[in-house]
Amino acid sequence: MKVSFDFDDTLDQDGVWQYALQLIDRGVDVWVVTARLTDEEVEEEYGTVINGKMNIPFYAGNDDIYEMLEALGIPKDHIVFTSLGPKGNFFNENSDFEWHLDDAPKQLWDIRNKSSVTPISVLNPHWKEKCEDILRRADKQHYLKEWYIKDLEPYNYDYKDYGVFENPNNLAIGWLDDPNFPKGKTPPGFLKKLKKIKSVNRHKGSHTCPFCGDAEGSAIHGIKQGKITYVYPSLLRHYIKEHNYLPPQEFIDVVMSGDFIEARPNPLRRGPRKIVIKRNR
Numbered sequence: 001m002k003v004s005f006d007f008d009d010t011l012d013q014d015g016v017w018q019y020a021l022q023l024i025d026r027g028v029d030v031w032v033v034t035a036r037l038t039d040e041e042v043e044e045e046y047g048t049v050i051n052g053k054m055n056i057p058f059y060a061g062n063d064d065i066y067e068m069l070e071a072l073g074i075p076k077d078h079i080v081f082t083s084l085g086p087k088g089n090f091f092n093e094n095s096d097f098e099w100h101l102d103d104a105p106k107q108l109w110d111i112r113n114k115s116s117v118t119p120i121s122v123l124n125p126h127w128k129e130k131c132e133d134i135l136r137r138a139d140k141q142h143y144l145k146e147w148y149i150k151d152l153e154p155y156n157y158d159y160k161d162y163g164v165f166e167n168p169n170n171l172a173i174g175w176l177d178d179p180n181f182p183k184g185k186t187p188p189g190f191l192k193k194l195k196k197i198k199s200v201n202r203h204k205g206s207h208t209c210p211f212c213g214d215a216e217g218s219a220i221h222g223i224k225q226g227k228i229t230y231v232y233p234s235l236l237r238h239y240i241k242e243h244n245y246l247p248p249q250e251f252i253d254v255v256m257s258g259d260f261i262e263a264r265p266n267p268l269r270r271g272p273r274k275i276v277i278k279r280n281r
């Protein structure tokens with residue numbers, strides 16, 4: 001995930017650079033997009049050479065940016081200078097940023113008009129909540145896209161919302177972003193039995209088949225036998241039908257036996273379900 005900060009009166013402010021540091025620690029790709037001139041342009045515009053040294057009157061160049069980036073651990077190629085120009089052009093061509101934080105209303109307006117990147121004003125007292133909100137949503141989709149758990153490994157989920165799932169014996173079935181999944185033939189009637197099992201919930205984001213891109217599923221299913229709950233995505237039938245995936249025998253046996261409890265959402269919970277996915281590795 002990529003985000004971007006303006007420098008002057010944004011990233012150079014306490015609170016903002018601390019937040020940038022947190023993001024970096026969390027693995028977010030942090031960039032700086034500033035309307036300043038590049039070093040070369042500064043030299044060309046304002047530089048005079050005095051005693052063999054570059055002297056730049058009233059304009060200190062960009063050393064303060066470089067210092068800050070070094071302190072934060074942001075690589076130098078993560079700075080973009082728009083040279084007094086509007087930032088919307090840059091974000092129009094680089095739309096893979098989740099948001100850009102800035103204090104200049106004109107720049108924010110320009111970004112909103114020209115690009116799909118969300119501009120956030122640092123002058124808004126809730127700027128950090130807005131940033132986090134977008135990251136949370138993006139993160140969820142990111143995880144769903146790259147979601148992969150080996151069969152029969154624990155399915156780590158935030159179980160609070162899913163009454164039936166509140167036990168440590170939830171095992172993953174068919175969370176297949178890895179192409180090296182087991183292949184083979186399932187017994188006759190298996191897919192038909194699988195079709196009857198209702199889903200537990202619908203995710204807000206959806207999961208596209210990573211192998212053909214032609215199928216989408218947004219729900220998860222769970223079946224419980226004894227202490228074990230097997231948790232699988234709604235794409236499972238697609239994986240079996242179209243990609244010849246063979247689930248583990250113990251799962252096949254449970255489905256074929258018909259002797260299981262379908263996991264249901266916690267009926268006590270109201271409102272939108274918050275999903276927090278913790279990756280296993």
Ligand SMILES: [Zn+2]
Binds near residue numbers: 209214215242
């Ligand atoms: Zn597919």
